[in-house]
Amino acid sequence: MNTLPEVPLSRREMLLGLGALVVGAVVPLPGRSGRLLGAEAATGPLVANAFVCIAPDSTVTVLSPNIELGQGPFTGLATLVADELDADWSQMRAAHAPADARLYANPTFGVQGTGGSTSMYVGYESLRKAGAAARALIVAAAAQSWDVPAAEITIERGVVRHAGSGRSGSFGDFVAPAGQLTPPAEPVLKTPDRFIYIGRPLPKLDTRAKTDGSAQYTLDVYRDDMLIAVVAHAPKFGATVASFDDAAARRVRGVVDVRGTDFGVAVYATSTWAALRGRQALAVRWNEAAAELRSTAAIEAEALALVRSRGQVAAERGALDAALAAGHQLIEAEYTFPYLAHAPLEPLDAVIERRGDLIEVWMGSQIQTGDQMVIAQVCGVKPGQVRLNTMLTGGSFGRRAQQGSQFAAEAAAVFMAAGGRRPVKLFWTREDDIRGGFYRPQMVHRLRGAIDAEGRIVAWEQVIAGRSILTGSTFEGAMVNGIDQTMVEGAADLPYAVPNLQVSVHVTKSPVPVLWWRSVGHTHTGYVVETFIDELLERAGKDPIAGRIELLADQPRMAGVLRRVAEISQWDSPPPAGRARGVAVVYSFNSWVAEVAEVSIGPAGEPRVHKVWCAVDCGRAVNPDIVAAQMEGGIGYGLGAGLYGAITLDEGGSVRQSNFHDYRSLRIGEAPEIEVAIMPSAERPTGVGEPGTPPIMPAVANALRRLTGKPARQLPLVQRG
Amino acid sequence: MTIVLNVNGVERTVDVDSDTPLLWVLRDELRLTGTKYGCGIAQCGACTVQIDGRPVRSCVTPVAQVAGQPIVTIEGVTGPEADAVREAWVQHDTPQCGYCQSGQILAAEALLRATPRPTDADIDTAMAGNLCRCATYPRIRQAIKTAARTLEGRRS
Ligand code: FES
Ligand code: FES
Numbered sequence: 001m002n003t004l005p006e007v008p009l010s011r012r013e014m015l016l017g018l019g020a021l022v023v024g025a026v027v028p029l030p031g032r033s034g035r036l037l038g039a040e041a042a043t044g045p046l047v048a049n050a051f052v053c054i055a056p057d058s059t060v061t062v063l064s065p066n067i068e069l070g071q072g073p074f075t076g077l078a079t080l081v082a083d084e085l086d087a088d089w090s091q092m093r094a095a096h097a098p099a100d101a102r103l104y105a106n107p108t109f110g111v112q113g114t115g116g117s118t119s120m121y122v123g124y125e126s127l128r129k130a131g132a133a134a135r136a137l138i139v140a141a142a143a144q145s146w147d148v149p150a151a152e153i154t155i156e157r158g159v160v161r162h163a164g165s166g167r168s169g170s171f172g173d174f175v176a177p178a179g180q181l182t183p184p185a186e187p188v189l190k191t192p193d194r195f196i197y198i199g200r201p202l203p204k205l206d207t208r209a210k211t212d213g214s215a216q217y218t219l220d221v222y223r224d225d226m227l228i229a230v231v232a233h234a235p236k237f238g239a240t241v242a243s244f245d246d247a248a249a250r251r252v253r254g255v256v257d258v259r260g261t262d263f264g265v266a267v268y269a270t271s272t273w274a275a276l277r278g279r280q281a282l283a284v285r286w287n288e289a290a291a292e293l294r295s296t297a298a299i300e301a302e303a304l305a306l307v308r309s310r311g312q313v314a315a316e317r318g319a320l321d322a323a324l325a326a327g328h329q330l331i332e333a334e335y336t337f338p339y340l341a342h343a344p345l346e347p348l349d350a351v352i353e354r355r356g357d358l359i360e361v362w363m364g365s366q367i368q369t370g371d372q373m374v375i376a377q378v379c380g381v382k383p384g385q386v387r388l389n390t391m392l393t394g395g396s397f398g399r400r401a402q403q404g405s406q407f408a409a410e411a412a413a414v415f416m417a418a419g420g421r422r423p424v425k426l427f428w429t430r431e432d433d434i435r436g437g438f439y440r441p442q443m444v445h446r447l448r449g450a451i452d453a454e455g456r457i458v459a460w461e462q463v464i465a466g467r468s469i470l471t472g473s474t475f476e477g478a479m480v481n482g483i484d485q486t487m488v489e490g491a492a493d494l495p496y497a498v499p500n501l502q503v504s505v506h507v508t509k510s511p512v513p514v515l516w517w518r519s520v521g522h523t524h525t526g527y528v529v530e531t532f533i534d535e536l537l538e539r540a541g542k543d544p545i546a547g548r549i550e551l552l553a554d555q556p557r558m559a560g561v562l563r564r565v566a567e568i569s570q571w572d573s574p575p576p577a578g579r580a581r582g583v584a585v586v587y588s589f590n591s592w593v594a595e596v597a598e599v600s601i602g603p604a605g606e607p608r609v610h611k612v613w614c615a616v617d618c619g620r621a622v623n624p625d626i627v628a629a630q631m632e633g634g635i636g637y638g639l640g641a642g643l644y645g646a647i648t649l650d651e652g653g654s655v656r657q658s659n660f661h662d663y664r665s666l667r668i669g670e671a672p673e674i675e676v677a678i679m680p681s682a683e684r685p686t687g688v689g690e691p692g693t694p695p696i697m698p699a700v701a702n703a704l705r706r707l708t709g710k711p712a713r714q715l716p717l718v719q720r721g
Numbered sequence: 722m723t724i725v726l727n728v729n730g731v732e733r734t735v736d737v738d739s740d741t742p743l744l745w746v747l748r749d750e751l752r753l754t755g756t757k758y759g760c761g762i763a764q765c766g767a768c769t770v771q772i773d774g775r776p777v778r779s780c781v782t783p784v785a786q787v788a789g790q791p792i793v794t795i796e797g798v799t800g801p802e803a804d805a806v807r808e809a810w811v812q813h814d815t816p817q818c819g820y821c822q823s824g825q826i827l828a829a830e831a832l833l834r835a836t837p838r839p840t841d842a843d844i845d846t847a848m849a850g851n852l853c854r855c856a857t858y859p860r861i862r863q864a865i866k867t868a869a870r871t872l873e874g875r876r877s
Contacts, residue, residue, distance in 0.1 A: 070818030070855050203814060210819030211810045211826060213755020213795035220754035228749070253738065273738070273745045345759045345767060345820045345854040394757070394820025395854050430760045625814060629860070633817055636856020660764035660852060669845035671858035 046175040048134035048183065050103040051127055052081055058158060058172035060087050060134075062127070063097035065104035066114040067366050068206060069344075069396045070633070071689040072626040073119040075204040077127045079622055083197040084131030084190060085138075087171070088158035094205050099368035099388035109475075111369035115401045115516070117589035117687025120622050124685050132187035138171055141178035192620070192682060201625035206392070218391045221351040221362045223423040227256060229414050230275045230427055231264040232282050236653040237437055238291040238511030241265060241284060248281035258282070259417035263410040268418050272427060292511040293653040299442060300336055303465040303508055307334065307446035311463055311506035314483045315492035318500030323459035327450025329539055333532060335447070335713045337466075337524045338646035340440035340517055341663060346394020347433040350411035352379075353423035359386045363411065364393030366401035370474065371408035378412035379420065397518040397637065399438060403473040406438075406513075434663050435655040439647055440517035441467035443487075443524045447532045455540040457551070460498040462491050462528070465506040467514045486516065490525035490694070495558055495587060496533060496551040512649070518637055519690040522588045526694030527642075527701070527715070530584035534702045535711060544583050544702065545571055557617050558585055560679060561594035564615035568677050569596040579610065582702025586694035589687030591618040595635065595695040597672070599703035606718050607704055609639060609672040612696065616676065619683035627688050628676040634692025635674055640666030642697035643718050664718075724788045728753065729797025739785035744768045746784045747794060755795035755823045759852065766851030769824035770794050776831045778850070795823035801872060802833045809868035817855035825851050829865050838869055 046054040053061045062081045066073040074094035082092050097104050097112075104112040106122060138160060143150035148162050155161070161168045192198070209215040234240065244265050246258035254274025259266045265284055269275035324330065350363035352375070359379050365371045368388055376383040393400065400407070411426045418424060428436065443466035450459035468484040470476050478485070483505060485492075492503045517523060537547035545566050552559045562585050566572070575581050578600050585594035595614045602608035614631045621627045644664035648656045657663040701712045726733045728751060735750045742761075747753045747770070756779060759767030763778040770779045771793040806829050809815075816822045825848070832839055832847040839847065844865055853861065 070816070072817075203811070204816075206819065207811050207814050207816055210816035210822050211807045213753075213823050215819050216754075217757075217820060219758065220748075222749075222752060222754075271737070271741075271745060271749045273741045273749070343854060345765065345818065345852065346757070347759075393818060394759075395818040397854075430762075430765075629814065629817065629857075632859050633856045636858060637854070640856070659762055660760050661762065665765075665852050665854065666856060666858075667852065668848045668858045668861065671856060671862075674859050 044179070046137070046178050048137055048178070049130050050097070051130035052085070052134040054134065054171050054175055056172045056175050058170045059091050059093055060085065060171065061093040061095055064094055065097045065106065065112055066119040067096065067364060067390050067393060069114070069364070069366070069393050069400070071119070071630060072204060072623065073114070073123070074206055075202065076120050076622050076626060077123045078205055079197045079202055080123055080127040081131035081134070083195055084128045085135045086155040086157065086196070089197065089202055091158050091171070092205065096390035099365070099372045099386070099390070101369040105369070111367060113367035113369065113401065115366065115398070117591070117689040117691065120685040121590065121687065124622070128189050129187055132189055133183040136184045136187050137178040137181055138174050140181050141174035142169065145174065145177055198622050199620065199624065202623055204626070215392050217346055217394055218349045218351060218363050219346060219427070221391070221425065223351060223353050226351070226423040226425055227268040227270065227418065228272045228275045228425050228427060229266050229268045229418070230279050230429065231261070231266045231410065231414060231432070232279050232284050233264040233432055233436065234286055234291070236286070236288055236291040236293065237513065239286040239288045240290070242287040244282060244284040246282060248283070249278040252278040252281055257418050261410070261413045261417045263413060266414045266417055268424065275427070276429070290511065291653055292649070294649070295651045295653070296339065296442060296649045299508070299510060300444065303442070303444035303506070304334065304336070306465040306506040306508070307444050307463040310502070311465065311504040312483060313502060313504045314488040315494075315501065315503040320459055320461055320500045320502045323500035324448060324450050324461065326452070327459055328453040329451040331449045331535060331539065333447045333535070333711065333713055335445040335524075335528050337443040337527070337715050338648065339442045339512065340641050340645050341434050341647050342397040342399035342517055343433060343663060343665065344393075344395030344397055344399055347428040347430055348400070348407050349425065349427050350408065351423060351425045352411055352415040354420060357381070357385055360389070361386060362389045362391050363408070364396065364400050365390050365408070366396055367405065370403070370405040374405040374409045375412040378409055379416060398516040398520070402438065402515065403475045430660065431658045434647070434657050434659060437513040438515035439512065440523055441469065441514040445524065445528045447528060449532060449536050451536060451540050455542070457496070457498050457536050457540065458500060460494065460501045462503045463506070464488060464491065464503070466508055467510065468507045469514050469516055469520070471507060486521040488525065489521040490586060490588065491529055494529060495555050496548070497553060498551070518634065519588055519693040522586055522694035523638070526584070526586040526588070527698045530586065530695065530698030531701050531711065531713070534582070534698070534705070548585065557592050558587060561585060561592045561615040561617050564677050564679060565594040565596050565613050568615065568675060569613035571596065580703045580706035582699045582704070582706065584695040584698035584702065586691070588691045588694055591616060591686045591688065591691040593631070593691045593695050595699045597696065597699040597703050599700055599707065601707060607643065607700060609700055611673045611675070612699070614674060614676045614692065615679065616688070616691065617679040617681060618688050618691070619681050619685045621678050622685050624678050627678055630688040631676045631692040632674045634690065635696045636666055636671055638693035638696040639672070639700065642700065642715055643670070644716050646716050722785070724784055726784070726787070726792060727789060728792045729794060735784070737784060740783045743770065743779040743782040743784050743787060743792070747779060753794050753796055757820055757823060759821070763850075764852070765821070766824040766828060767821050769827045769851065771798070771827055771831055774831065774834065776828045793827070795827060798827060798830055801875065802830045802868070805868040805871040806830050806833065806864070808871065809864040812867060813860045813864045815857050815860040815864050817857055821851060821853045821855075825853065825861055829861070829868070832865065833868060833872065837872060839865060
């Protein structure tokens with residue numbers, strides 16, 4: 001699979017061999033060359049621009065504005081730079097860029113942050129330009145040093161050459177002179193026919209460090225004199241600390257302090273175990289006046305009552321009521337979706353330390369600008385005094401991209417409550433994570449569809465009720481006409497040509513905090529749209545794939561992935577005995593993904609997914625192997641949640657689940673074989689981190705309906721007794 | 722209390738409560754941070770180490786219980802199986818976030834020593850305790866098979 005040599009990951013501290021302090025002092029200025037403060041002119045690296053740093057030893061470090069959560073931006077962005085720079089892949093390194101919105105804001109959100117599967121889409125322009133600008137500097141410096149015309153200089157795999165004079169050199173040779181030059185304002189980019197790396201399955205830059213234990217995550221940061229803190233969080237959403245007795249906690253060997261904070265009672269200790277035992281020994285009384293005391297069953301019943309009537313209209317066309325009344329066949333269906341925790345394998349954590357006027361932070365920050373501002377506020381300093389080190393992170397799936405930066409605020413509050421002098425690592429246990437809220441919202445949909453006498457789908461009514469992620473958040477400005485698009489995306493823009501349609505929403509309220517979860521609204525709209533259309537097509541006597549394609553006349557790329565997935569799954573040949581196949585296709589994050597799942601019923605009565613075929617159109621695949629890996633991961637993540645995942649609240653409002661024994665995760669024996677086909681494309685690269693997730697559950701459910709004769713309209717499919 | 726551990730072939734003396742889980746001794750005291758925390762209750766496998774060559778969940782192993790026994794962590798695992806597993810992991814670019822992979826590799830290495838030619842069912846059983854929230858399972862399976870083939874080639 002991999003054809004090029006593996007390259008070691010260079011950690012920030014190792015960057016340029018100059019030590020962490022100097023790295024933190026990188027002052028890259030866009031549009032002109034800069035230097036590392038304090039570095040000797042003769043030995044310093046070339047900071048070609050905000051994204052590219054070339055060391056005297058010729059290694060090229062790409063500073064990634066995006067956090068590396070496992071989706072591969074380190075490798076993808078380095079590929080874009082290496083291609084324009086004509087570097088050798090073995091000289092490429094990647095590190096997280098510092099938190100600095102002026103240099104690294106994501107144009108999608110206007111702040112530095114990672115989300116919406118945008119890293120390659122954005123970087124395809126900015127990082128290629130950065131690579132081309134760095135190349136221009138090297139060429140100009142070589143031309144000057146050799147006293148030859150720049151146009152006669154070539155670069156191939158990191159070797160700079162002038163054929164006429166027979167001279168050659170490497171990037172490092174020109175780092176010093178290039179630092180004196182001004183890079184071009186508008187560097188010329190390669191035409192795609194000259195790409196050397198883009199489109200090839202280069203090995204990932206961070207794999208080696210992730211196989212020998214050397215990759216550093218936030219949890220691995222240990223500072224001198226550091227305290228480890230855990231917080232006793234409220235057992236119900238919206239409850240606050242009324243009073244607490246810490247006498248027993250303080251008697252635990254290793255516990256050094258206990259403090260009340262807005263987030264709960266913090267226990268500080270010299271070791272993790274002492275902190276955990278100290279927390280166990282706490283006695284806290286909670287004020288539940290503002291708490292959610294209802295069960296999830298009660299919340300669901302409320303939403304089910306709401307969807308009986310139409311809500312605020314998000315999309316409308318044709319004459320729905322007339323079409324429903326005139327329909328030859330009418331189908332009605334109600335769907336329910338539970339709260340879901342993201343459960344990244346590394347729970348939330350952060351390390352904060354004061355160094356002179358600076359507050360230094362290590363965390364898996366997904367919205368650096370927001371986290372930096374909130375930490376500054378809590379610590380009483382300016383955002384520029386917060387030096388935020390974005391760390392490699394054990395997954396996120398949306399969890400670390402908090403509008404409002406509540407976790408960063410908690411870390412800062414816990415640091416300050418202990419005096420703000422000793423370094424503090426705040427550590428959430430799995431229980432804190434599973435019970436910590438910021439869930440995928442619990443949702444309910446009600447569908448009505450009509451088919452006319454000729455078998456045409458003529459009416460589609462969809463009423464959605466549930467929590468809004470954006471309402472009241474710092475991203476409220478992204479609402480359109482007062483409607484949170486994350487509630488209706490994928491439904492309001494139904495891709496199928498149904499002439500009469502209405503999609504409407506009811507927004508419910510609760511103190512349970514909600515958040516985007518890998519693929520956001522598509523987690524539920526994709527399921528509903530793709531299982532309901534499948535039922536309608538079945539009633540109309542149509543093949544699931546051919547029937548969909550008929551309704552996608554003006555959606556060539558969607559039809560394209562359907563045709564491709566039909567080919568690779570041999571859709572027209574029957575599945576093995578006892579198995580059935582189902583299909584689904586979803587457009588999300590500017591990419592199209594179709595999946596076919598082959599399913600049987602296992603010995604314990606649980607669905608067993610044997611094989612999944614996936615066709616993806618994500619524009620130009622910068623690294624096809626990473627695209628395939630993201631499809632595999634997105635499928636596995638969606639499948640585990642759809643089969644087993646649910647966060648439920650008891651009567652009284654306590655979360656029932658607490659850890660992986662009752663918040664069940666997909667395991668290896670339940671993971672299907674996956675085959676991915678990537679559509680060839682010359683379009684700009686689009687999302688891959690999320691789009692693999694939405695189609696898997698409807699594809700599985702459609703296969704199951706063929707096996708059992710019954711539609712599955714409640715998730716998770718495997719319900720607990 | 723003072724406990725003497727044998728970690729990666731080196732004797733290490735620690736002063737901790739006897740019921741402290743080995744995981745936190747490795748991390749907090751010995752700074753062997755390749756061993757990860759994921760659940761604390763033997764449900765995820767992120768904390769997998771080997772004791773006497775067998776995979777063990779260090780988060781539920783009281784440190785006093787393993788005093789003097791040979792403990793191997795991701796930082797110290799060596800030998801033909803370890804080499805073959807790491808090479809296969811790199812060849813398949815298995816890790817995504819990477820956080821579970823220390824545990825996956827130690828479990829896979831132990832599997833290949835006990836069962837040089839594992840079937841899919843053997844892999845399902847041996848690796849059932851190691852969660853990967855990034856769902857790199859297809860590549861873990863392929864990488865184990867690749868490593869098994871490599872080892873077979875090197876033996877013959
Ligand atoms: S941390 Fe030990 S099994 Fe999860
Ligand atoms: S690679 Fe992320 S949990 Fe396994």
